[in-house]
Amino acid sequence: MVKNLKKKSFHKYLLCLLTGMLIVGSISVYAVSTIIDSKEVSYNNENSNGSYDNVQNSIDELYKKYKDLSGEQDTIYTEDILNGADPVLGDGMIPVILDSKGTVKYANLYTPWYKYEEKKWANAVILVKKPSKQYKTGDTILEKDIESYFVWIPRYSYKIWDLGNYDGYQENYVNAQNEINSIYQIKGKKQIIDVMFENKNTSPSTKQEVGLYYTHPAFIAFDVNGLWVGKFEIGGNENNIVVKPNVTSWRSVTVGTFWNTMFNYKRNLDSHMIKNTEWGAVAYLSHSIYGIANEVNINNNENYITGYSAATNTNQGSYKGESGTTLDKTQPYNTLTGYLASTTGNITGIYDMSGGTSEYVAGYVENYGIRNYIGIESGLTESDLAKTQYFDKYASDSEIDSYSKRILGDCTGEVGPFYKYYERQGWDFNHNAWYFDTAYFADASYPWFLRSDRYDDGVLASQFYFERATGAADGGNYGDIGSRLVLAVK
Numbered sequence: 001m002v003k004n005l006k007k008k009s010f011h012k013y014l015l016c017l018l019t020g021m022l023i024v025g026s027i028s029v030y031a032v033s034t035i036i037d038s039k040e041v042s043y044n045n046e047n048s049n050g051s052y053d054n055v056q057n058s059i060d061e062l063y064k065k066y067k068d069l070s071g072e073q074d075t076i077y078t079e080d081i082l083n084g085a086d087p088v089l090g091d092g093m094i095p096v097i098l099d100s101k102g103t104v105k106y107a108n109l110y111t112p113w114y115k116y117e118e119k120k121w122a123n124a125v126i127l128v129k130k131p132s133k134q135y136k137t138g139d140t141i142l143e144k145d146i147e148s149y150f151v152w153i154p155r156y157s158y159k160i161w162d163l164g165n166y167d168g169y170q171e172n173y174v175n176a177q178n179e180i181n182s183i184y185q186i187k188g189k190k191q192i193i194d195v196m197f198e199n200k201n202t203s204p205s206t207k208q209e210v211g212l213y214y215t216h217p218a219f220i221a222f223d224v225n226g227l228w229v230g231k232f233e234i235g236g237n238e239n240n241i242v243v244k245p246n247v248t249s250w251r252s253v254t255v256g257t258f259w260n261t262m263f264n265y266k267r268n269l270d271s272h273m274i275k276n277t278e279w280g281a282v283a284y285l286s287h288s289i290y291g292i293a294n295e296v297n298i299n300n301n302e303n304y305i306t307g308y309s310a311a312t313n314t315n316q317g318s319y320k321g322e323s324g325t326t327l328d329k330t331q332p333y334n335t336l337t338g339y340l341a342s343t344t345g346n347i348t349g350i351y352d353m354s355g356g357t358s359e360y361v362a363g364y365v366e367n368y369g370i371r372n373y374i375g376i377e378s379g380l381t382e383s384d385l386a387k388t389q390y391f392d393k394y395a396s397d398s399e400i401d402s403y404s405k406r407i408l409g410d411c412t413g414e415v416g417p418f419y420k421y422y423e424r425q426g427w428d429f430n431h432n433a434w435y436f437d438t439a440y441f442a443d444a445s446y447p448w449f450l451r452s453d454r455y456d457d458g459v460l461a462s463q464f465y466f467e468r469a470t471g472a473a474d475g476g477n478y479g480d481i482g483s484r485l486v487l488a489v490k
Contacts (some may be wrong), residue, residue, distance in 0.1 A: 001304075011329065013386055014442070019262055025094045039405060040140065043456055050225065052229055065207070069163075075110070076109045076110060076111055076452055077109060077111055077112055077113065079112075079115060079116060080116065080153050081116060081117050081197060082116060082197045082226065083196075083197045083198050083199060083202075084198075084199030084201070084202075085154035085155040085156070085198060085199045085224065085225045085226050085368055086154070086198045086225070087114070087122040087152040087154075088144045088225055088489045088490065089124060089489070090228075090268065090487065090489040091268055092126055092127070092266075092269075092270040093124045093125070093126060093150070093228075093267070093269070093489070094106055094107075094124060094125050094126070094127065094135070094141070095107040095109060095113055095122070095123075095124050096113075096123050096124060096125050096141065096469070097113050097123070098123055098347050099347075099350060100334070100347060101334050102245070102313075102333065102334035102347060103140060104125065104140065104141045104143070104146065105138065105139065105140050105141065106135050106136060106138060106139045106140075107137070107258075108137050108138065109137075109391045110249065114152070114348070114427045114461045115142070116154065116197075116290045117290070117396070118177065119290060119291060119292075119344045119346060119348070120344070120346070120348045121151050121152060121153075121343075121344055121348045121349055121350075122152035122348075123149065123150070123151055123152075123154075123231065123304060123348060124149075124150050124152070124228065124372070125141065125146045125147075125148065125149050125150070126146075126147050126148045126150075126266070127141075127145050127146060127147060128144075128145055128146070128147045129147075131145035132144065132145055134143070134202060134370065140231070143244075145290055146244065147242055147244075147252050148230065148241075148242055148243035148244065149230070149231035149232065149243050149245075150228035150229060150230060150231060150242060150243070150485075150487060151228070151229055151230075151231050151271075151343075151348070151349065151350050152226050152227075152228055152229075153218075153226055153228075153229055153281055153282055153285055154197050154198060154225070154226040155197065155198055155199060155215075155216070155219040155224065155225050155226050156195045156196060156197045156198060156215075156216055156219075156281075156285065157195075157196050157198055157204075157205050157213040157214055157215040157216065158193055158194060158195050158196070158213065158214060158216060158284055158288075158409075159194035159211065159212070159213050160194075160208065160209065160211065160212055160213075160214050160215075160408070161191060161192075161193070161194075161210065161414070162189075162210065162413075162414045162415075162416065163208060163210060163408070163413075163414070164403060164404065164406045164408065164412065164413025164414040164415075164416060165231060165403075165404045165413065166403040166404055166413055166416040166417050166418055167402060167403060167404050168401050168418075168420070169401055169417070169418040169419055169420045170417065170419050170420070171419075171422075172419045174309070175197070177328075182336060182391050185450065189415075189417075189433045189434060190287070190291055190434040190435065192287065192288060192289060193284045193285075193287045193288045194213075194265065194459070195284070195285060195288040195289075195290060196213055198215065199225050200219070200223055200224060200225050200229065201406075202215075202381050204220055204376050207260070208408055214408065214409070215278075216281050216284070216409045217277050217407065217408070217409050218275065218277040218278045218280065218281035219281070219472060220411065221275075221277070221389045222270065222297065222389060222488035222490070224488050224489065227278060227281065227486055227487070227488055228269075228486065228487035228488075228489060229274065229282055229350055229484070229486050230243040230274070230484045230485040230487075231243060231245075231350055232244060232245055232247075232306040232307050232333075232350075232351050232352050233249045233250075233306050233352040233356050233357055233359060233447060233482045233483070233484055234249065234250050234262070234482060234483055234484055234485050235247035235248060235249055235250050235306060236250055237250060238253070238257060238261050241261055241262070241485070243485055244306065245306055245307035245332065245333045245334070245351070246306065246307060246332060246333075246446060247305070247306050248303065248304055248305060248306075249304040249305075249352075249357045249482040250407075250482055250483075251304065251357055251478070251479055251480065251481060251482045252477055252478065252479050253477055254378060254379035254476055254477050255360055255378040255379060255380065255448055255476045256378050256379020256380040256381075256384070257379055258273055258482075258483040259272075259273045259362060259379075259380060259384065259390075260379075260380075260384070262483070262485050262486075263384075263390070264456075265279050265485065267488065269486050269487040269488075269489050270487060270488040270489065270490070271485060271486070272362070272390050272483040272485075272486055272488070273359055273360070273361070273362045273390070273483055273484070273485070273486070274359070274361050274362065274483065274485070275362045275363055275391065275392050276361045276363030276407070276410045276412075276449045276451075276466075277363070277390040277407055277409050277410045278361075278486055279410070279411060279451045279463075279484075280403055280409050280410040280411035280412075281409065282343060282350055282463070283353070283411045283463040283464060284411065286343035286349070286350075286353070286463055287341070287463075290344075291343050291344055291345075292340075292342065292343055292344055292345040292348070292349070294345075295354070295435045295462045295463070295464070296340070296342065296343060296353055296354045296462060296463055297309045297310055297316075297337075297341040297354065298310050298316055298321060298341070298354045298355035298453075298455070298457075298458070298461050298462070299330070299341055299351070299354065299355035299356035299455060300314065300321060300322065300323040300324070300329065300330050300355055300455045301323070301324075301325060301330045301356070301455055301458065302323045302324060302325055302455055302456065303325050303358060304357055304455065304480075305325075306333075306351065306352055306356060307333030307334075307338065307341075307351045307352065308330045308331065308332055308333070308338070308341070308342075309330065309331055309332075309333070309334055309335075309337050309339075309340050309341035310322070310323075310329070310330055310337075310355075311327070311328055311329055311330060311331055311337055312337060312340075313328070314329055314330075315458070316361050316458045316459060317458065318326070318350070318458055318459055319429075319457060319458050319459055319460050320456050320457075320458050321455060321456060321457060321458020321459065321461075323455050323456040327381050333347065333351050336453060338351075341353075341354065343463070351388075352452065352484075353451075353462075353463040354453065354461045354462045354463055354465070355452065355454065355455045355456075355461050356451055356452065356454070356455055356482070357452070357454060357455075357480055357481055357482035358402075358451070358452055358453055358454050358467065358469070358480060358481045358482070359450060359451050359452045359481070359482055359484055360448060360449075360450060360469065360476070360481055360482070360483045361392075361448075361449050361450070361451055361483070361484075362390055362391045362392065363391065363392035363393075363394065363407075363410065363442070363449040364391065364392075364393065364442065364447045364448050364449070365393075365394045365395070365396060365397045365398045365442045365443060365444055365447040366393050366395070378448070378476055392407055392410065392449075394407070394442060396444065397444075398441055398442060398443050398444070399441065399443045400430070400440050400441050400443050400446075400468065401418065402441050402443070403416055403418060403439075403441055405441065406441075409442070411463075411464060411466070412439070412441065412466050415432040415433060415434045415439070415464050416432060416433055416439075417433050418430055418431065418432060418433065418434075418439050419431045419433070429460060431460075432464055435459075435462050435464055436459065436460075437453070437459075437460055437461060437462045437464050437465040437466075438460045438461075438465050438466070438467050439466060440466065440468045441463075441466075441468065442468040442469075443468060445485035446468035446469055446470045447468070448468065448469040448470075448476060449466060449467070449468065449469070450466070450467040450468065450469045450481065451463075451465060451466055451467075452465060453465045453467070454480045469481065
């Protein structure tokens with residue numbers, strides 16, 4: 001009996017077995033039995049004339065029975081709905097399946113290890129340089145051996161619902177807190193985003209017109225079938241970055257330090273700081289039928305620990321929201337509450353896209369006028385900035401309400417129109433029309449885009465939040481700003 005055979009070894013085993021039986025003599029009756037996942041499979045053929053063709057046919061028929069029981073495929077698994085935009089694994093990347101508690105298993109590429117139609121996104125990990133053991137398909141991978149987690153965002157086009165051609169905002173004055181809360185509950189113009197997956201061999205749809213499908217520019221920039229996006233905010237330090245749950249987000253460094261460290265992380269995998277358009281690609285997919293289709297829960301862990309989610313009894317409906325470190329305030333990614341902070345509403349998605357830290361993205365306003373915040377003071381050089389595919393560049397005359405300067409797909413102008421509410425304690429913010437998150441466009445004085453928002457900003461934070469950040473003399477070195485890693489594997 002043979003147990004848990006792989007396809008090739010199973011095929012060779014039967015071929016040798018049946019050929020040997022032919023040599024011994026004519027076969028009138030033969031039976032082959034094997035155990036597959038503790039299920040017995042038997043095949044009997046009483047009509048064989050002993051020819052090679054009959055042996056081969058017997059093998060093919062029996063192997064079909066084997067596949068039916070084992071779930072194994074003839075070829076590497078793909079999902080029809082992705083239209084050829086299935087995950088592309090680079091050197092050192094291991095496909096994995098996470099169970100509901102976060103246990104990581106080495107996935108079998110010949111069986112379904114992702115199902116976007118069921119909101120189960122593909123995950124992969126990169127191991128530390130010296131893991132404690134060698135892993136193979138089916139093994140549980142120890143958390144201590146994992147350096148970084150990534151989630152596959154398949155290439156897609158989306159149906160344009162709004163061209164985002166907004167300049168300025170409507171002003172409103174509110175005084176009572178209950179009036180503010182009422183406004184926040186309106187939740188504006190949000191809608192399910194119509195997504196259609198495509199592969200890089202499909203001619204991109206580039207016409208910008210409401211009602212037409214438009215290939216998301218994040219995929220065109222690198223000519224890829226998808227992007228591997230860091231599952232969590234980046235952690236570690238300049239010498240050893242990690243992307244993991246339950247670690248402290250890396251903060252308090254310049255834009256240039258973030259950018260250069262991520263750029264040099266894995267050049268063979270085209271690693272880089274997430275761009276503004278790439279953030280938009282994740283946000284849009286999250287609000288489609290393939291994602292949570294809602295605002296993700298805020299990570300309100302005030303110690304900046306990755307993967308956390310606000311407990312359901314905390315108040316996140318106003319500014320500021322409740323935060324903390326205890327389980328009555330915030331819970332980890334591998335819990336029912338934790339899933340609400342994922343882009344899928346389950347453990348397969350991307351976390352920390354609301355709260356945790358605000359995140360620098362590689363999107364900036366070109367400005368070489370009075371203040372050159374972009375280059376020297378941010379820690380970036382002219383050579384860095386010349387790498388155009390790694391940056392989204394915005395018009396030098398952009399201002400805080402120049403929403404029409406958006407790059408279609410970056411999840412800024414398209415979530416308009418925009419409003420300003422003058423709120424309690426002297427606070428006032430620009431808001432988008434989807435979830436009333438903060439909505440400030442970058443400008444010459446504050447030229448870098450931020451996404452996500454910090455852990456205690458409550459209603460202002462989500463995957464649709466965008467804000468401007470200074471590149472002042474300290475290079476944008478702030479204790480509440482982190483970033484995120486992306487791989488563009490071809």
